[in-house]
Amino acid sequence: MIQQNAAGPLVAGQADPAKAAAVEVIVDVRDVHYSIGGRPIFSGLSLQAMRGQITAVMGPSGTGKTTLLRLMTAQIYADGGVVEVFGQNLADLGSEETFAMRKRMGMLFQNSALLSDIDVFENVAFPLREHTDLPEPLIRNLVLTKLNAVGLRGAAHMMPAELSGGMARRVALARAIVMDPELLIYDEPFVGLDPIALGVIQRLIQQLNQALGITSIIVSHDVNELASIAHRSYLMASGTIVAGGTPRDLAASQLPIVRQFMSGDPDGPAPFHYPAPDLVSQLLGGAP
Amino acid sequence: MSTAAVRDGIILRSLARIGHMAIFLAQMLVQCGRVLARPSLVIAQIFNAGGRSLVIIMLSGLFTGMVLALLGFTTLQRFGSTEALGFATALALLKELGPVLTALLFAGRAGTALTSEIGLMRATDQLTAMQMMAVDPMRYVVAPRFLGGLISMPLLTAVYDVIGLFGAYVIGVRMMGVDNGSFWSQMQSSVGLKDLTEGIVKSVVFGFICSLIAVYEGYHADPTAEGVGLATTRTVVASSVLTLLLDYMLTAAFI
Numbered sequence: 001m002i003q004q005n006a007a008g009p010l011v012a013g014q015a016d017p018a019k020a021a022a023v024e025v026i027v028d029v030r031d032v033h034y035s036i037g038g039r040p041i042f043s044g045l046s047l048q049a050m051r052g053q054i055t056a057v058m059g060p061s062g063t064g065k066t067t068l069l070r071l072m073t074a075q076i077y078a079d080g081g082v083v084e085v086f087g088q089n090l091a092d093l094g095s096e097e098t099f100a101m102r103k104r105m106g107m108l109f110q111n112s113a114l115l116s117d118i119d120v121f122e123n124v125a126f127p128l129r130e131h132t133d134l135p136e137p138l139i140r141n142l143v144l145t146k147l148n149a150v151g152l153r154g155a156a157h158m159m160p161a162e163l164s165g166g167m168a169r170r171v172a173l174a175r176a177i178v179m180d181p182e183l184l185i186y187d188e189p190f191v192g193l194d195p196i197a198l199g200v201i202q203r204l205i206q207q208l209n210q211a212l213g214i215t216s217i218i219v220s221h222d223v224n225e226l227a228s229i230a231h232r233s234y235l236m237a238s239g240t241i242v243a244g245g246t247p248r249d250l251a252a253s254q255l256p257i258v259r260q261f262m263s264g265d266p267d268g269p270a271p272f273h274y275p276a277p278d279l280v281s282q283l284l285g286g287a288p
Numbered sequence: 289m290s291t292a293a294v295r296d297g298i299i300l301r302s303l304a305r306i307g308h309m310a311i312f313l314a315q316m317l318v319q320c321g322r323v324l325a326r327p328s329l330v331i332a333q334i335f336n337a338g339g340r341s342l343v344i345i346m347l348s349g350l351f352t353g354m355v356l357a358l359l360g361f362t363t364l365q366r367f368g369s370t371e372a373l374g375f376a377t378a379l380a381l382l383k384e385l386g387p388v389l390t391a392l393l394f395a396g397r398a399g400t401a402l403t404s405e406i407g408l409m410r411a412t413d414q415l416t417a418m419q420m421m422a423v424d425p426m427r428y429v430v431a432p433r434f435l436g437g438l439i440s441m442p443l444l445t446a447v448y449d450v451i452g453l454f455g456a457y458v459i460g461v462r463m464m465g466v467d468n469g470s471f472w473s474q475m476q477s478s479v480g481l482k483d484l485t486e487g488i489v490k491s492v493v494f495g496f497i498c499s500l501i502a503v504y505e506g507y508h509a510d511p512t513a514e515g516v517g518l519a520t521t522r523t524v525v526a527s528s529v530l531t532l533l534l535d536y537m538l539t540a541a542f543i
Contacts, residue, residue, distance in 0.1 A: 073420060099422040106420075113417035116409070127421045130428075175421075 024051040025084075026183055026215045027072055032081035034064075034071065041067055043239040045081070049183075049232075054209050054216040056226040056247070059236030060261065060270050065219040066110070068236070069187055072217070073107065074098045085183070103131060105183040106176030110191055112168040114160040114175070120147070121156040124175045131179065146174040150204060166197025173204060177214070184208065186218040190225050198225065205229060223262055227251065235261060237270055312504055319424065319431040329428070333436025337398040337499075338444055344397055345390060349448035352389060353455025356380055360456075361464045370460075371470035375478040377456040382479065382487040383542075386449040388535050391494035394441055395527035399502040402433050403523040406506025407516035415507075430507055434499045441495025442488060449487070486542045493534055498527045 027049040034042040041064040049055040059065050070076045071083050074090045083090045085101060093101060114123050124143045128134060134142070147153040150170040160168060169189065176184060186205065190198050206229045208214045220226055226233060227247040234244040235258055243250060243258045250258055260268030276282070323329055356377045364370045406429060409415050415425040453475075460466040502523050509519035 075416065075419070099424070102420055102422040107417070109413050109417060111413055113413035115414055115417070116412070127423075130421065130423050179421075 023053075025049070026051050026086060027055075027217060028082070028084040029068070029072070030082045030084075032071065032078045032083060034067065034076075034078050034080075036067075040239055042078075045236070045240045047234050047241050047244065049215060049217050051182075051215050052209070052213045053231040054205070054218065054229055056230035056233040057217065057219045057236060058221055058223065058226060058233060058261070060221065063236045064239065065221075065236060066187055069107075069185055069217075069219055073102065073105070073185065103179065104181055105185060106179065106181040107185045108169070108172050108176050108187065108189055110188040112160075112165075112172040114163075114168055114172055116160050119156070120152065120158050120160070120163070120171050123160065123171060124178050126175065127179045142178060143174075146178050147171070149177075150174045151200070164197075166193050166200070169193065169197070169201060170204070173201070177208060177212075180212070181214065183215045183217070186216065186220070188220050189218060190220055190222045202229060237261075309500070309504055312507070313500060315426055316431050316434055316503070319427040320435055322427055323431040323435060329432040330435045330439070333432045334440050334443075335436075337394075337402065337433070337436045338440030340401075341394060341397045341440070341444060342447065344393055345444050345448050346451045348389060348393055349386075349451035350455040352385055352448075353377065353381065353452030353457075354459045356385070356452070357456035357459035357464070361460055361466065370464070370466050372474055373456070373460045373466050374471035374473075374475035377460070378453060378475045378479050379483060381449050381452045381456075383483050383490075384535070384539070386445050386452065387487050387490035387494055388531060390441065390445045390448045390491065391498055391531040392528055394437070394444060394495075395498050395502075395524055395531065398437060398440070399498050399523045399527050400520045402437065402499070402502035403506035403509070403520045404516055406430065406433070406503060407509030407511075407519050410507070410509055411511040411513075411516060425507075430503045434503050437499030437502065438492075438495045441498065442491040445487065445491035482542070486538070489542075490535065490538050493538065494531050497530050497534065501526050501530070 025048050027047075029045060029047050032042050032045045033040070045068070047055075047057070057065055057068060067076070071078055071090075072085060074083075074085075074093065077083075077091055086104060088097070088101060090098070090101075114120075115126065118126070121143055124146055125139055128139050128142060132139075144153055144156065147156055150173055152167060152170055152174065155163065155167060155171070160171070163171065184205075189201050189205065193201060202225055205216060205218065209216050209229075218226060218230065230247050232244070233247050233250050234241045235250060236242070237257050243253055243255055245253075251262060253259070253262075257269040259265070260270055266272045357373060360373050360376045361370055364372055364376070406415075409425075409429065415429065418425045418428060457471065461468050461471050505519040505523045505526075509515045
């Protein structure tokens with residue numbers, strides 16, 4: 001069921017207040033405004049991610065999905081509104097508290113972001129070495145276990161430059177979960193992967209959620225992949241959340257912007273053309 | 289825009305940049321203390337900045353010493369005092385050419401490597417990934433590289449000086465026939481502690497400034513191929529100009 005929420009966008013799944021209260025909110029973004037160089041990116045954006053659920057944030061390219069992740073991880077701060085993670089307002093945290101908060105989360109980067117001067121094993125061991133005093137045999141076992149979970153125990157000795165895109169993404173996933181985070185954030189995890197690698201990543205995200213109960217936020221524009229694993233999906237456009245609900249709710253929505261995005265129409269409420277002067281007048285020299 | 293306005297703009301931008309670099313330096317120095325507790329990080333960077341620059345430093349030192357001896361011999365021969373060749377080349381190398389040329393070579397070889405390495409880490413999200421793993425890149429990436437450069441420079445200068453003196457010995461004594469005893473004894477009696485100190489102070493100052501510029505430019509490079517390229521160029525230009533400027537000031541201070 002899709003509903004209109006207080007902030008304007010359509011959000012589903014909050015019809016029963018008692019049921020909603022029983023689910024703990026891990027990430028709460030409320031009425032966020034953010035602009036870069038005077039250009040508004042978000043204007044009144046609100047969304048929530050619940051504990052133990054997979055939350056998908058979808059939207060056309062350039063709508064600010066990665067910027068939203070940067071706001072959620074305190075890499076940048078909102079001009080207005082509130083971003084709360086684990087019940088803490090990120091704007092109130094000092095650098096030590098921000099680092100403490102980040103120890104409770106893992107992040108999978110679009111380009112994997114493996115440290116290029118150390119091998120796969122050391123990449124996965126990196127957070128353990130930095131944040132724990134575990135003995136070397138235990139670190140070794142933990143790292144090999146995580147690498148085994150992503151199917152790359154045999155690649156432990158390889159350097160990041162020797163890995164394919166899919167393998168690098170899996171190593172980055174092993175690194176992201178090595179500290180057993182409560183929250184995992186994925187930035188475009190399916191981009192540039194072949195069907196096999198894509199299926200592997202998709203299955204791993206689902207298994208991590210089901211087996212370990214890790215709360216997941218996935219930012220992507222891959223509708224079909226997200227539909228099969230997300231508990232809750234949001235659609236971003238024009239600097240705000242325009243629709244939200246279960247993937248089935250979004251698929252059944254008759255909102256023009258949702259229809260356009262789900263069916264991949266080139267033109268609609270989200271225009272294909274970036275704002276520009278009239279083509280004929282520009283070609284004839286009437287406009288710059 | 290008037291000339292005065294342009295001038296004021298340049299001055300303001302320069303001051304802002306110096307202030308920004310000072311804050312960066314303060315943040316880095318805070319982390320340097322913590323980094324020293326993990327010497328393996330610094331040792332790896334001494335190898336990267338210093339060890340990998342050894343060949344170019346040794347070759348340059350050798351040829352500089354040989355040229356100095358050749359020119360020195362032909363000049364001193366006119367006055368009949370070729371036995372002063374050891375003293376002349378040693379002073380030129382220890383006080384001036386050793387620290388300055390090592391710094392210029394360091395800026396071109398190790399400085400650019402530091403800038404491009406850190407800049408590429410920025411462009412490929414490696415620094416952001418560290419921050420997301422609650423690891424401060426200042427502590428893990430920047431401070432060890434700064435300390436590695438700072439420690440490497442005096443060591444490289446010493447190598448440059450020694451190899452340069454060897455080159456001067458080969459040309460002066462072995463080829464031009466300067467008396468072996470005169471060559472070394474003149475050097476021993478005329479080069480004092482003050483001369484050595486001047487060279488050491490210069491190499492430490494140059495190491496500080498070249499390493500600081502290299503890590504600063506890399507850390508603040510735009511995360512694009514063009515941005516990293518521009519940052520690398522700025523490293524070479526700024527390091528070279530500041531090295532020569534500081535060299536004049538330090539030379540004047542030691543006179």
